[in-house]
Amino acid sequence: MGERTIDIRTVAVLALVGALVFAVPLLTADRYLLKVLTFVGINVIIITGMALLFGYAGQVSLGHAAFYGIGAYTSAYVVTSLGWPWLGGVALAVAVTSVGGLLLALPSLRLKGHYLAMATLGFGEIMRVVFVEARGITGGPDGFSGIPFASVGGLAIDSAGANYWLIWGVAAAMLALAANLVRSRAGRAMRALHGSELGALACGIDLTGLKVRVFVISAALAGLAGALYAHVVGFISPSTFSLHASVVLVAMAVLGGTRSLAGPVLAAALLTLIPFADAVIPGLSRSALETIQEWQEDIYGLTIIAVLLFVPGGVAGALRRLSRVGRRWG
Amino acid sequence: MSLLEVRSVSKQFGGLTAVDDVSFDVFEGAIKAVIGPNGAGKTTLFNILTAFDRPDEGRVSFDGTDIVGQPPQRIVRAGIARTFQNTQLFEEMSTHENVMAGAHAVTRAGFFGAALRLPWTVREEREVAEEARRLLRLVGLEEWADTPAADLPHGLRRLLEIARALATRPRLLLLDEPAAGLNTAETASLADALYRIRDRGTTILIVEHDMGLVMEVSDEIVVLDRGAKIAEGPPRLIQKDPAVIAAYLGEEDLDEL
Numbered sequence: 285m286g287e288r289t290i291d292i293r294t295v296a297v298l299a300l301v302g303a304l305v306f307a308v309p310l311l312t313a314d315r316y317l318l319k320v321l322t323f324v325g326i327n328v329i330i331i332t333g334m335a336l337l338f339g340y341a342g343q344v345s346l347g348h349a350a351f352y353g354i355g356a357y358t359s360a361y362v363v364t365s366l367g368w369p370w371l372g373g374v375a376l377a378v379a380v381t382s383v384g385g386l387l388l389a390l391p392s393l394r395l396k397g398h399y400l401a402m403a404t405l406g407f408g409e410i411m412r413v414v415f416v417e418a419r420g421i422t423g424g425p426d427g428f429s430g431i432p433f434a435s436v437g438g439l440a441i442d443s444a445g446a447n448y449w450l451i452w453g454v455a456a457a458m459l460a461l462a463a464n465l466v467r468s469r470a471g472r473a474m475r476a477l478h479g480s481e482l483g484a485l486a487c488g489i490d491l492t493g494l495k496v497r498v499f500v501i502s503a504a505l506a507g508l509a510g511a512l513y514a515h516v517v518g519f520i521s522p523s524t525f526s527l528h529a530s531v532v533l534v535a536m537a538v539l540g541g542t543r544s545l546a547g548p549v550l551a552a553a554l555l556t557l558i559p560f561a562d563a564v565i566p567g568l569s570r571s572a573l574e575t576i577q578e579w580q581e582d583i584y585g586l587t588i589i590a591v592l593l594f595v596p597g598g599v600a601g602a603l604r605r606l607s608r609v610g611r612r613w614g
Numbered sequence: 615m616s617l618l619e620v621r622s623v624s625k626q627f628g629g630l631t632a633v634d635d636v637s638f639d640v641f642e643g644a645i646k647a648v649i650g651p652n653g654a655g656k657t658t659l660f661n662i663l664t665a666f667d668r669p670d671e672g673r674v675s676f677d678g679t680d681i682v683g684q685p686p687q688r689i690v691r692a693g694i695a696r697t698f699q700n701t702q703l704f705e706e707m708s709t710h711e712n713v714m715a716g717a718h719a720v721t722r723a724g725f726f727g728a729a730l731r732l733p734w735t736v737r738e739e740r741e742v743a744e745e746a747r748r749l750l751r752l753v754g755l756e757e758w759a760d761t762p763a764a765d766l767p768h769g770l771r772r773l774l775e776i777a778r779a780l781a782t783r784p785r786l787l788l789l790d791e792p793a794a795g796l797n798t799a800e801t802a803s804l805a806d807a808l809y810r811i812r813d814r815g816t817t818i819l820i821v822e823h824d825m826g827l828v829m830e831v832s833d834e835i836v837v838l839d840r841g842a843k844i845a846e847g848p849p850r851l852i853q854k855d856p857a858v859i860a861a862y863l864g865e866e867d868l869d870e871l
Binding site: 461462464465468469470471472473475476479480482483484485486487488489490491497501543 | 703
């Protein structure tokens, strides 16, 4: 069955990684480190959707930060200003971004070519302006503050460790669902669409319907991540949801490689950690960190160029070669 | 019984008439062929019959239902499957997965069912995998099941595309120049596969340039020249038809081919 089979070694590696990820709050009380790793978890949720959209369905979105933002502001507004429960805010954020994704994808995916990329670029810019100008809801350029922590029933998730577990729990669940999806009829259809559109048509695959569905899922995941983010940090502002953020998301997906979830997840972790290098590298000097942060964009750019030139298939390609070598020596 | 009815189909590109008032029937259980010299309008006709293109005039009905203007995925669901002159395989997927992808139209697992691995989707997935193995055996590709399509020898790629088309459980299989680029041995094994497919109850329509294959396997042949039908009948008669010899082969004698 080729790559469809999950062998025992993969299961062991996944179990080990999973155990390590969930043990972090038990091993450290460093709140800064936990917060940074929580950001990684949030980006993992977004990148799961991007991996499906870019890596499996072959579609490019330059506006996913807008969905991230819509999710964040939606939940922030209804929970903070209208007094909705946290879970209701998150659910509404997912619903709103799903509908938004559908409305954006339907017209642009009916057309052939790069209309989706252009439409998402335009959409991202429109939303950036909305986030700044719709002061009544978003707080304008000054941002939206005082967003409460997540809470379910009477249980408040207000410590760094609890937030870490919440985010990584959701991220793991979304990854598991996506992993099932790509190994199914739908995942096969996505890879087929990526491989040959004519061939996919001959298999009776509804190309537009499939692309729209994947886009909606990726928008909903970005919305979910945004809602979670808002309650983790308590303060959101338009700059977080700019075109720049969308481009970084595309960079993570490209760096991660196609037809893979693990690749983009690792790439997302790597790129998320770069500006917070001091959290994971003990003893990193203040000036070194500042240099990294100042050169952040260039580091991203150079990393991507280097990977595209020297690591075929991105992180996913490297992982595949590694697993082949492991099998030979194991 | 007529499975596919083609009635007065015409198609123009600019001033050029690619298909000119063509009518014929494909009867259930038959192997039928459409032949003609290069530029005779074979590929245009083929694309019309599979709804990848629409005619300017005329009607195509499959099992009594008009199929003109319907989206290709609905045609596939109705029971018409096709292959391509330039194979359109999913190169990065294994041979087995390519055939499984062909079962898309006849399976139901959706995004949610699959993401949650509901028991019925797991069962459906297992059935699709088994069916795909059977089809690989039918076309003689079972040894290549785990090979990525990109690594498949050229002569076997057509067979894989046929297996993938069969996974849609078609009543009518349309093959676009299936023998192009195949050597004699490969053409012979293709012919064997076509007989096996017909014997399973699938009607076959071949659009072909290669006379050897067509003369051997077809029950009936339609000959096109410059878009128009100039002859129709069993291979024996077509071979002797003066209009066919004149238009299709010029000075050459059909018997020599």
